[in-house]
Amino acid sequence: MIDCGEGTQLLLKKHQVKISKIDQILISHLHGDHYFGLIGLLSTMHLFGREKELTLIAPPGLAEIISLQLKHSQTWLMYKINFVEWTPDEIELVFENQQITIHTIPMDHGVPCSGFLFKEKEKRRRIHREVFSDLNLSPLEISRLKNGEDLLNSDGSIKYENSKLTLDPHPRFSYAYCSDTKYNPGIVDQIKDVNLLYHESTFADDMEKRAHNTFHSTAKEAASIAKEANVGKLILGHFSARYRELDVILEEAKTVFPETELAIEGTKFEVSVNA
Amino acid sequence: MIDCGEGTQLLLKKHQVKISKIDQILISHLHGDHYFGLIGLLSTMHLFGREKELTLIAPPGLAEIISLQLKHSQTWLMYKINFVEWTPDEIELVFENQQITIHTIPMDHGVPCSGFLFKEKEKRRRIHREVFSDLNLSPLEISRLKNGEDLLNSDGSIKYENSKLTLDPHPRFSYAYCSDTKYNPGIVDQIKDVNLLYHESTFADDMEKRAHNTFHSTAKEAASIAKEANVGKLILGHFSARYRELDVILEEAKTVFPETELAIEGTKFEVSVNA
Numbered sequence: 001m002i003d004c005g006e007g008t009q010l011l012l013k014k015h016q017v018k019i020s021k022i023d024q025i026l027i028s029h030l031h032g033d034h035y036f037g038l039i040g041l042l043s044t045m046h047l048f049g050r051e052k053e054l055t056l057i058a059p060p061g062l063a064e065i066i067s068l069q070l071k072h073s074q075t076w077l078m079y080k081i082n083f084v085e086w087t088p089d090e091i092e093l094v095f096e097n098q099q100i101t102i103h104t105i106p107m108d109h110g111v112p113c114s115g116f117l118f119k120e121k122e123k124r125r126r127i128h129r130e131v132f133s134d135l136n137l138s139p140l141e142i143s144r145l146k147n148g149e150d151l152l153n154s155d156g157s158i159k160y161e162n163s164k165l166t167l168d169p170h171p172r173f174s175y176a177y178c179s180d181t182k183y184n185p186g187i188v189d190q191i192k193d194v195n196l197l198y199h200e201s202t203f204a205d206d207m208e209k210r211a212h213n214t215f216h217s218t219a220k221e222a223a224s225i226a227k228e229a230n231v232g233k234l235i236l237g238h239f240s241a242r243y244r245e246l247d248v249i250l251e252e253a254k255t256v257f258p259e260t261e262l263a264i265e266g267t268k269f270e271v272s273v274n275a
Numbered sequence: 276m277i278d279c280g281e282g283t284q285l286l287l288k289k290h291q292v293k294i295s296k297i298d299q300i301l302i303s304h305l306h307g308d309h310y311f312g313l314i315g316l317l318s319t320m321h322l323f324g325r326e327k328e329l330t331l332i333a334p335p336g337l338a339e340i341i342s343l344q345l346k347h348s349q350t351w352l353m354y355k356i357n358f359v360e361w362t363p364d365e366i367e368l369v370f371e372n373q374q375i376t377i378h379t380i381p382m383d384h385g386v387p388c389s390g391f392l393f394k395e396k397e398k399r400r401r402i403h404r405e406v407f408s409d410l411n412l413s414p415l416e417i418s419r420l421k422n423g424e425d426l427l428n429s430d431g432s433i434k435y436e437n438s439k440l441t442l443d444p445h446p447r448f449s450y451a452y453c454s455d456t457k458y459n460p461g462i463v464d465q466i467k468d469v470n471l472l473y474h475e476s477t478f479a480d481d482m483e484k485r486a487h488n489t490f491h492s493t494a495k496e497a498a499s500i501a502k503e504a505n506v507g508k509l510i511l512g513h514f515s516a517r518y519r520e521l522d523v524i525l526e527e528a529k530t531v532f533p534e535t536e537l538a539i540e541g542t543k544f545e546v547s548v549n550a
Contacts, residue, residue: 006281006282006284006311006312006315007281007282007285009281010282030344030347030348031348032314032315032318032344032348036281036311036314036315036318037281039307039311040281040307040311043307043311059347061343061346061347062347064343065340065343065344065347068336068339068340068343069305069307069340071336072305072334072336072337072340072386073305073306073307073386074385074386110349111347111348111349
């Protein structure tokens with residue numbers, strides 16, 4: 001889960017997300033709309049009897065705040081929190097498992113703030129189902145094929161060419177979450193070619209100055225990041241409450257980058273991953 | 276406002292309470308359901324441009340938590356917070372203005388925890404409207420009458436007896452808020468004869484042991500406090516989520532103290548104040 005504003009628990013309930021399934025929480029920065037709901041969620045996990053470790057990928061200061069709140073409520077959590085504190089203004093690997101890596105993306109927001117880049121790891125080649133059963137391959141041979149190797153005879157000559165028996169790996173999905181930040185083309189290199197980019201778009205063009213002064217972005221600026229980085233799809237969010245209708249934000253962004261959608265609460269996005 | 280759990284801002288909005296009208300917030304203890312919504316409310320007050328001072332009547336530790344959160348969000352509030360930190364296990368005067376006093380009521384809840392006793396101050400006598408205009412009294416004479424004095428002639432003899440020109444003062448309203456606490460008859464003396472008592476009633480009789488172990492009260496225990504203290508009306512709240520229907524809690528309390536109602540969200544209570 002990324003960020004956790006006040007009331008997140010209500011939204012998780014509303015959208016039927018089981019909190020027991022959340023094992024990593026990433027916090028982008030310590031403005032209230034991004035973390036005031038965290039301590040409540042951590043408490044609820046405790047009350048619900050959670051015992052498995054929770055990883056909290058967090059800015060400097062969050063561990064101190066949480067610890068102080070737990071101290072004063074005399075709560076000793078039944079589960080361990082694994083605090084991973086990222087370093088502001090640096091790109092760091094903050095999480096890795098067999099499938100994915102997560103790196104920080106330095107944001108420009110006046111306070112220590114970080115986006116997150118999710119990348120699927122390199123995948124192995126896939127065995128052609130049609131030839132698989134005929135050849136009676138051993139597990140070792142299958143593993144070699146998946147790694148891209150040819151199968152050899154004992155004299156070293158090629159028995160089966162890899163390309164005849166395998167297909168390219170499934171494509172790797174990548175997602176960049178960028179909130180909150182001033183327009184910052186410095187991130188383009190790092191998020192190049194991601195399938196999906198979430199970028200804050202607090203303001204429309206009419207408030208460009210205010211966007212800069214408050215370290216936020218306009219719709220066009222977000223779209224221009226998406227265009228420069230050649231992303232698959234852009235999702236805009238974090239809209240100022242001044243915009244009752246969001247059409248202006250969507251339309252302005254689309255003039256720069258057509259593949260744009262709005263992050264309206266509860267929306268699910270289908271993203272195609274090109275091979 | 277007393278206590279401020281997560282989501283309080285949503286409820287204030289729902290019930291059309293203007294947050295600009297809140298000038299004092301009292302926090303009973305540092306369990307999350309009583310204060311996790313506070314930092315968000317304080318931030319919103321700041322964002323809405325509040326400039327007038329806010330009084331925060333709080334347990335030890337809250338000032339430190341709030342300060343740390345403001346520090347890490349690099350927020351400098353546009354208004355001053357006047358922290359009034361109460362001392363656990365003591366009865367203290369924590370607020371006073373021309374109309375009322377507020378004293379702490381020591382609770383028995385495992386962590387530093389305090390209820391609050393609101394008392395209207397002694398009121399002045401009221402001038403009989405019928406006689407008022409006929410007598411052509413001076414402001415000084417009116418003030419003397421309100422203070423219960425007779426009006427004298429210059430030779431010291433009685434010109435008008437006070438009792439002929441005045442009525443008894445309006446009755447003084449008093450309210451005791453007691454949450455969270457184990458059954459604690461030690462508070463009865465302090466809350467004797469209050470017009471209205473809010474007392475937590477987390478459990479019904481079936482969970483009496485659990486109530487004691489978790490420093491909470493049953494409905495009957497709350498009702499027995501109300502009876503012993505001879506209060507005007509008892510309101511029960513802080514129900515465990517295990518009770519989907521609250522009838523059992525209300526009925527059990529009424530066997531001990533009939534003038535009992537449930538604190539269901541949004542309910543307004545009419546309380547008569549006997550002269």
